[in-house]
Amino acid sequence: MKNLFLIITFFTMSFTAFAEKLTIVSVNNGDMVRMQKLSSDFTKKNPGIELDFQFMEENVLRQKVTLDITNKGGAYDIMTIGMYEAPMWGEKGWLVPMNSLPSKFDIDDILPAVRNGLSHNGVLYASPFYGESSFTMYRVDLFAEKGLIMPDKPTWGEIFKFAKALHNPPEVNGICLRGKAGWGENAAFIGTVANAFGARWVDEKWNPQLTGPAWTHAFSFYVDLVQNYGPKGAANNGFNENLKLFNQGKCAMWIDATVAASFVTNKEESTVYNKVNFALAPSAVTEKGGWLWSWAIAIPAGTKKEAAAKKFVMWATSKDYIKLVAENHGWSNVPPGTRTSTYTNAMYLNNAPFARLTLAAMNAADPSMNGTLKRKPYIGVQFMTIPEFQAIGTEAGRQFSAALAGKKSVSDALESANKSAYKLLKKGGYIK
Amino acid sequence: MIPKLFRSVITLAIGILLFFPILWMFITSFKTEIEAIKFPPSFIFDLTFSNYFEIQERSNYFKYAFNSIIISLGSTLLGISLSIPVSWSLAFIKNKYKEFILLWILSTKMMPAVGVLVPMYIIFRDIKLLDTLTGMVIILTLTNLPILVWLLYNYFAEIPHEIIESSQIDGATIFQEITKIILPLSLPGISSAFLLSVILCWNEAFWSLMLTSTNSAPLSVFIASFSSPEGLFWAKLSAASVMAVLPIMILGWFSQKQLVAGLTFGAIK
Amino acid sequence: MTYSRSFFGKLILTPTIAVLLLWIVIPLSLTIYYSFQNYNMLDGSPTGYIGWMNYEFFIFDEAFYDAILNTFLIVLSLLLITVFFGFLFASLLNSDIFLSNFIKLLYISPFLIIPSVSALLWKNLMMDPINGFGTFLLNILNFEGIDFLNEYPLGSIITMLSWTWVPFSTLLILTSLKSIDKTIIESAKIDGANDFQISLFIILPNILRSINIIILIETIFFLAVFAEISIATNGGPGTETTNLPFLIFQKGLQNFDVGESSAGGLIAVVLANFVAIFLIKNMSKNI
Numbered sequence: 006m007k008n009l010f011l012i013i014t015f016f017t018m019s020f021t022a023f024a025e026k027l028t029i030v031s032v033n034n035g036d037m038v039r040m041q042k043l044s045s046d047f048t049k050k051n052p053g054i055e056l057d058f059q060f061m062e063e064n065v066l067r068q069k070v071t072l073d074i075t076n077k078g079g080a081y082d083i084m085t086i087g088m089y090e091a092p093m094w095g096e097k098g099w100l101v102p103m104n105s106l107p108s109k110f111d112i113d114d115i116l117p118a119v120r121n122g123l124s125h126n127g128v129l130y131a132s133p134f135y136g137e138s139s140f141t142m143y144r145v146d147l148f149a150e151k152g153l154i155m156p157d158k159p160t161w162g163e164i165f166k167f168a169k170a171l172h173n174p175p176e177v178n179g180i181c182l183r184g185k186a187g188w189g190e191n192a193a194f195i196g197t198v199a200n201a202f203g204a205r206w207v208d209e210k211w212n213p214q215l216t217g218p219a220w221t222h223a224f225s226f227y228v229d230l231v232q233n234y235g236p237k238g239a240a241n242n243g244f245n246e247n248l249k250l251f252n253q254g255k256c257a258m259w260i261d262a263t264v265a266a267s268f269v270t271n272k273e274e275s276t277v278y279n280k281v282n283f284a285l286a287p288s289a290v291t292e293k294g295g296w297l298w299s300w301a302i303a304i305p306a307g308t309k310k311e312a313a314a315k316k317f318v319m320w321a322t323s324k325d326y327i328k329l330v331a332e333n334h335g336w337s338n339v340p341p342g343t344r345t346s347t348y349t350n351a352m353y354l355n356n357a358p359f360a361r362l363t364l365a366a367m368n369a370a371d372p373s374m375n376g377t378l379k380r381k382p383y384i385g386v387q388f389m390t391i392p393e394f395q396a397i398g399t400e401a402g403r404q405f406s407a408a409l410a411g412k413k414s415v416s417d418a419l420e421s422a423n424k425s426a427y428k429l430l431k432k433g434g435y436i437k
Numbered sequence: 438m439i440p441k442l443f444r445s446v447i448t449l450a451i452g453i454l455l456f457f458p459i460l461w462m463f464i465t466s467f468k469t470e471i472e473a474i475k476f477p478p479s480f481i482f483d484l485t486f487s488n489y490f491e492i493q494e495r496s497n498y499f500k501y502a503f504n505s506i507i508i509s510l511g512s513t514l515l516g517i518s519l520s521i522p523v524s525w526s527l528a529f530i531k532n533k534y535k536e537f538i539l540l541w542i543l544s545t546k547m548m549p550a551v552g553v554l555v556p557m558y559i560i561f562r563d564i565k566l567l568d569t570l571t572g573m574v575i576i577l578t579l580t581n582l583p584i585l586v587w588l589l590y591n592y593f594a595e596i597p598h599e600i601i602e603s604s605q606i607d608g609a610t611i612f613q614e615i616t617k618i619i620l621p622l623s624l625p626g627i628s629s630a631f632l633l634s635v636i637l638c639w640n641e642a643f644w645s646l647m648l649t650s651t652n653s654a655p656l657s658v659f660i661a662s663f664s665s666p667e668g669l670f671w672a673k674l675s676a677a678s679v680m681a682v683l684p685i686m687i688l689g690w691f692s693q694k695q696l697v698a699g700l701t702f703g704a705i706k
Numbered sequence: 707m708t709y710s711r712s713f714f715g716k717l718i719l720t721p722t723i724a725v726l727l728l729w730i731v732i733p734l735s736l737t738i739y740y741s742f743q744n745y746n747m748l749d750g751s752p753t754g755y756i757g758w759m760n761y762e763f764f765i766f767d768e769a770f771y772d773a774i775l776n777t778f779l780i781v782l783s784l785l786l787i788t789v790f791f792g793f794l795f796a797s798l799l800n801s802d803i804f805l806s807n808f809i810k811l812l813y814i815s816p817f818l819i820i821p822s823v824s825a826l827l828w829k830n831l832m833m834d835p836i837n838g839f840g841t842f843l844l845n846i847l848n849f850e851g852i853d854f855l856n857e858y859p860l861g862s863i864i865t866m867l868s869w870t871w872v873p874f875s876t877l878l879i880l881t882s883l884k885s886i887d888k889t890i891i892e893s894a895k896i897d898g899a900n901d902f903q904i905s906l907f908i909i910l911p912n913i914l915r916s917i918n919i920i921i922l923i924e925t926i927f928f929l930a931v932f933a934e935i936s937i938a939t940n941g942g943p944g945t946e947t948t949n950l951p952f953l954i955f956q957k958g959l960q961n962f963d964v965g966e967s968s969a970g971g972l973i974a975v976v977l978a979n980f981v982a983i984f985l986i987k988n989m990s991k992n993i
Contacts, residue, residue, distance in 0.1 A: 028651050033662055038495060057651055060495065060662040065646065068959045072647065076555070078562055082652035097750060178894045186942045238835040238853035240943055245670075249474060255960065274471065392748035396961030407944030410856050421768060428763065429961075430755075432744065445803040451795065455869070459815055461839055462827050476837045476921030477845070519725070522718040538719070540986055545726050546926055547978035548734070549951040551958045555747070556736035577933030579729045581724070584923060589918060611714060632930015640820045642933050660822055664937065671830055678823040689818040690811050 017343060025313045026055040030070060031085040033060040035268070036135050036340050040321055043329055047320045048333040054313050063189065072306055074099050082310050083317060086131055088122040088372075089301050092390050095130030099306040101311055103129040103318070114344045119299050122372055123302050131301035132322040135264065138295040138340025138366035139197060140359075142251065142269060143258045144277060145173055145392065161201065161226065163176040168234035171257035179234030181256035182227070185243030186406035188398025191385040193296060194261070195405055196398075199223040203290035203378040206389055206397070206426075211382060211435040214424035215419045219290070219378075225415045228408055238408035252276060260286060262298070263366055266359035267337050283362045285369070291378045296387040297370035299342065305354065343369055393433040400425040445556035459682075466676035473672040486612070488676035496662055497681055506684070507570050508645075509638035512577040516585050516634055517627065519578070522588035525615060528602060546583045550643045561648055570653045571590070573645065577638045585630055592626030593619060632692055639685045656681040741969040747962035760969035764957070772945040773953040774977075780864060780949055781928040784920055785866045792875030792920070793913070799876070800883045810880075817873040825937035827857065828866045833938075842977045859939050859947045866934050871927075882916040883909065918989045925985060929978050950974050 007220045041058045048056060059081075061069065070084050074094065086094070094100050106112055112120075112129065123129055141164070143155050151170055156163065157312040157363040168179030183194040196206065204219035214220055231239050236250055244261060248268055251259045253276040259265070272278050286294035302321060320326060325347055330339045336356035339347065341363055347353055348364045357363075370376075372386045383389035388398060401422040408418035430436045465473050467484045479706065500698040523542075527535055557576070558567070566572030596619060604618050620627070649658060664668060665675040742761050743752035764770060799810060816824070832840050833854040841851035854862045864963040886909060894904055935941060941948035941956065948956070955972060958967030 030650070041495065057656075058495075062661065062664050064960075065661050065664075069647070071649070071747055071960075071962060072554075072558060073650075075750050076558055076562060078558065078567055078650075080568055093748065099750075186940055236836070237851065238856050241853070241856050243940075253474065253476075253836075255836070315464075347694060392746045392962065395748075396957075396963060398959050399956065403942055403944055406942050410943040412944055412946070425768070432759065432763070433746070438893065438970070441802050441804065444798065444801055445809075447801050448798045448801075449805065449809055451798070452809045455873070456812040456815050458827055458832055458839075459819065461831055465831060474837045477842050478837070478839060519722050523722045526715040526719050530712055532716065536986070538723070540982060542723075542726065543922075543982055543986075544975075544979050545730050545924070545991065547929075548730075548737075548975045549930060549954050549971050551932075551951065551955045552968055552974065553733040553737050554958060555740065555964045555968075556733040559736070561842070579726070581809065582726065584926075585917075586722075591915075599732070611711060636818060642820065642822050657820055657822060660820065660826075664822070664826055673832065674826060677828065680822075682819050682821055685820075686815065686818050686993075691812060 011341055012221065024053050024055050025424050026057055026081065027082045027310060027313055027317055028059065028247045029085075029302075030058045030059045030061070030081045032063050032269040033149060034264075034300070036264075036338075037085065037300075039334060039338070040134075040326075043326075043333060046329055047317060050320070051313075051316055054145055054316070056317070064187070068180065077307065079305070079308070081305065082314050084303050084305060085134065085300055086303050087301065089385070089388055089390060089394070090126045091123040091131040091301060091303060092384065095125040095128065096304070099288070100130040100308050101308070101315075103132055103315075105322050106319060107314070110323060111344075111346075114346050116343060116345060116367060118370055119343060120370070122297055122299060123301050131303035132318050133299045133301045133343040134322055135340035136297075136299040136367060137263045137288045138297055138342070138363065138370050139194070139261055140263055140266075140295060140362055140366045141260045142265065142281055143167075143284065143287060144254075144280050145284040146167060146277075146280045146331065147177065147257045155282070156285050158285050158292075159287045161198070161289045164260075165226075165230055165234075165247050168230060172217070172234040174236075176255070178236040178250070178256050180230065180258040180260070181236055181242070181247040181250050182231050182239065182260060183243055183247065184231060184240040184409040185236075185246070186399075186402040187243065188388065188395055188402055191405050191409075192245040192398040192402035193298075195224065195227055195401075196387040196432075197286070197294070197296040197378055199225055200377050200386065201287065201289045201291055201294045202226070205379060205381040207382065207430070211430050213397075213423045213430065215423035215426065216416075217248065221416070221419060223289075224405070224408070224419060227315070227340045228415055231409055232411065239389055240406050244435065257317065263295075264341060266363065269358070270337065270358065283359050285362060285366055292369065293368040293371065293376060293386075295370050295380075297367065297372055298387075301327055322385060323436045368375040391433070391435070393435070396429050397426045400429075462675045462678055465672055466554055466679045468672050470670070470672045473496075473675070488673045489680070492663070492673060492677050492680065492687055496659060498659065501654060501656045501659040502684060504570065504573075504649075504653050505639055505657075507698070508573045508577060508653070508655055509635045511570070511574040512581065512638050513631055513634040515574060515578045516581050517589075520582060520585040520589050520630075521615070521620075521627075523586050524593050525619060527586075527590050528593035539587070540671075542583045542586050546580065554647060557644075558647065567648060568650045568652050568654075573653050573655070576644050576648065576653075577641060580635055580641075580644070581634050585634060588630045589623070589627065592623045592630075595626075628692075631687070636685060636689065656684075664700060712820045737968045737971055740964050740971055743965050745963070745965040746967075747964055752965070755963070760963075760965045761973070762967055764953075764970045764973065767953070769945040769948050769953055769956075773948050773950045776945075776947065777858065777929065777949040777951075779860065780867070780931055781925060783864050783873060784867055784928050785924060787864070788875040788924060789917060789920065791868070791872045792879045795872065795876040796879035796883055799880050804926040806871065813876055814873045816869045817871070817877075819870065819918065821870065822931040822937055824866060824870055825934040828862070830937040833862060838892075855939055856943055861945060863931075863934055863938060863947050867928070867931060871924060875924070878920050879913055880915045886912045922985055925981065929981065950977070 017429055044056050053166050073080050081135060116157060119133050120129060125133045132138035141159060148155060153167055153170060167407040172179030183191045185191055199220050200309040202219050205214060207213050247259055247261060248265055250256050251269055254277045269275050269281050269292040270278050290295040302318050305313060308314060327339045328346055348360060354360050370386050372384050374381050376386055381389060388394050408415050466488055469485055472479060472482050525689055533536060561567045561572055604614055645655050645657045646661060660677055660681050664672045742755055744754050744756045745752040797811060799806060826835060832838050835841055835851050835853035840854060844851055890908060894908060930951050931949060932955060935947050935952045939947045941952050954967050954970040957963050957970055
């Protein structure tokens with residue numbers, strides 16, 4: 006008996022001695038935090054693998070992850086990255102390619118737009134955790150009061166009229182839109198609006214187009230709309246701030262990421278959860294109104310824990326995981342925008358009123374070079390997938406925010422942003 | 438009596454005003470998220486501890502707190518040990534380069550950390566100090582050394598020369614001079630430098646964030662995970678903030694007597 | 707005896723100075739090297755010598771002039787505010803009041819808060835234009851809410867920093883006040899001096915030394931203010947709250963341009979050294 010006990014102890018100890026610890030770093034969005042809560046499902050199915058989650062906000066995450074991967078620090082076994090980094094880092098060989106995954110994973114189930122956005126030369130480098138486009142969210146009760154009807158495919162002109170009619174401060178603002186400076190905050194959004202007005206960041210020769218007619222039209226329209234019918238302090242409002250406003254009932258309309266839908270319809274968080282409906286992102290000159298983004302999980306190349314890491318990646322982005330979230334938190338909270346099977350699932354479609362439109366928005370987004378009115382030399386809807394874009398987008402974001410706050414004129418802001426984009430593109434060798 | 442009461446009330450009122458943001462943060466930590474963003478803000482509400490539980494669930498608070506304590510204490514002890522000899526020498530030994538040395542030591546603190554981030558990261562990576570407590574202790578000691586040297590130099594300089602000279606006449610060795618005369622006389626000053634160093638290390642948020650990941654991350658990194666997520670977060674942020682600052686506040690409060698006593702420049706007279 | 711003492715005294719300086727020298731020289735040489743290279747972190751390694759271009763880019767950046775201006779504005783206003791209020795509060799705390807120990811605790815608390823926590827606290831709970839406590843107070847006084855961080859960005863940052871640092875100077879001045887011999891004050895009173903004269907001729911000279919130390923230490927920290935700006939306003943709107951450290955941070959960790967941020971860092975070192983030399987020259991009589 007004593008021998009048996011010793012043998013068992015020995016095995017258990019050697020087992021735990023072989024326990025691998027996977028360090029996972031992620032952005033602290035609700036879906037990811039939920040993943041941590043459900044991670045016991047993974048550890049139960051994979052004894053011998055321990056998980057250590059590190060959460061941080063998007064900007065800090067990007068800094069740390071970039072610092073680590075470009076200098077081969079090796080601190081993280083699994084990283085959460087976006088559609089911006091995945092193709093670039095995949096090309097550089099810094100990420101483990103997600104090929105030869107078991108067929109059970111059903112890689113072809115992943116939405117084509119998302120899969121392409123995270124691949125380079127046809128090889129997937131990061132598995133999508135959730136995907137999003139952008140669309141319009143609005144208050145049916147306020148619309149009904151004024152006898153207004155939101156079309157399925159609104160134009161920016163219509164949105165402007167609605168905002169004017171519904172603007173009633175301080176209780177309700179006509180429309181809440183992003184103003185906070187940041188290449189992933191206001192620049193991404195305004196870039197998408199510009200696309201709708203027929204613009205692109207640069208022309209085929211990489212000359213920045215921010216002072217061109219399309220951008221000028223788009224941005225002056227935006228500033229006009231936000232300054233007149235938006236909330237106080239809009240220049241500092243990003244996704245979070247607008248979410249808060251909308252959930253408190255202070256916005257008649259909000260155009261932003263499709264992931265917001267599950268928050269605004271959540272009884273626990275929103276005071277208007279049952280008064281919301283959705284429409285596509287507004288178009289203007291083109292129908293390309295929404296953006297495309299995905300947070301995905303990747304494995305740095307050169308890791309010694311590739312097998313275990315791949316197991317985790319597959320677990321977190323599998324169909325089973327989606328079912329797991331549904332069982333524990335309800336169908337409306339499953340990670341959206343990754344798999345076709347989610348959108349053919351009757352349970353999901355019934356419980357998530359925003360599902361149909363989310364899928365439509367995601368399918369409409371086209372990051373390829375044909376995705377804008379005039380052809381462009383870069384991939385990406387709201388950003389350019391080049392290293393210099395962070396600088397370009399950040400600077401543009403700052404200028405946009407200053408104009409929204411009334412500190413700079415629209416033309417001055419666009420002029421500054423354009424000048425700095427030109428310098429950066431020249432320094433990086435894009436402009437000869 | 439009346440003037441004293443009046444003065445006390447005014448002083449107390451200002452104190453409460455100063456303390457109020459902290460108090461408000463503390464109160465908010467016991468609200469639910471929806472309650473926390475209610476406007477006008479509520480002063481009476483249903484208390485909940487859920488924020489604290491959720492935080493502990495998401496990240497291991499005690500590991501971060503432990504790291505903060507080790508890094509702060511370690512770097513302070515190392516820093517004080519290194520700076521006492523330097524400050525003693527600059528205060529009591531004639532040195533024509535004294536002003537230059539003091540200035541140079543101060544100048545080592547002038548480089549903005551971001552400017553040397555990549556070099557430091559690469560160096561730490563190569564000597565395997567990334568994400569280690571040792572690495573953090575070393576770097577924080579180096580960044581705080583100039584402050585400690587300056588502070589201690591000033592306390593030492595306050596000690597009247599007659600005392601030193603008479604001890605030399607009595608035949609004291611340098612070691613005795615330091616341990617039996619200078620240290621006891623400047624103990625309040627040293628303890629306040631000690632406290633200041635602990636506070637500075639505790640509050641340091643740049644190197645802690647960049648050079649650590651899982652093993653040696655202190656509380657300043659812990660906070661980063663709650664600072665700006667999607668969705669509502671004021672209540673959780675308040676709870677996380679309370680947890681992050683509680684240890685140092687308790688330390689600061691209990692040793693404020695030392696702090697005040699220690700910063701007495703002329704007490705030695 | 708004197709010979710060996712002096713020799714030993716100088717010798718004892720060497721370890722620490724050597725360590726500090728290493729600490730400076732090694733990273734600094736790499737930084738200098740990077741400052742002459744085109745090095746975007748996302749490229750993985752430096753891609754080529756580009757001479758002074760990084761320095762040019764940094765200095766002729768639209769934001770550079772604002773950064774320098776804001777840095778000095780922040781430093782100067784904070785020095786004034788902390789010294790003034792430090793003296794005021796220290797005098798109050800030093801006077802004869804009830805519960806002085808408890809009240810002292812209230813006054814030091816802000817200094818113990820981690821700067822990132824403090825920034826988050828002010829940005830969200832206090833200064834939020836819709837839900838913040840500041841707006842609540844203004845409404846009580848029948849004013850509309852103010853978007854502090856957008857309308858008065860630099861003022862808001864300075865407010866946050868004052869909140870943190872006034873306790874520091876209060877504490878230092880308080881201890882200095884406590885060390886003034888009360889009998890001197892009493893005899894002055896007997897001689898007929900009023901409060902103002904006492905302040906000016908007895909108290910002020912005695913606390914001058916601690917004020918000098920406060921100025922020196924605070925200047926070092928204020929020149930490097932970064933956390934509050936990064937968290938509360940991210941340098942904006944536009945460049946209204948961008949200071950030199952933040953600009954360097956932007957180049958290095960938002961644009962990931964290591965070359966330019968290295969150049970910026972070196973420029974900052976040079977400027978900061980000038981400031982330090984200036985301060986020390988002016989204070990050397992008190993050291």
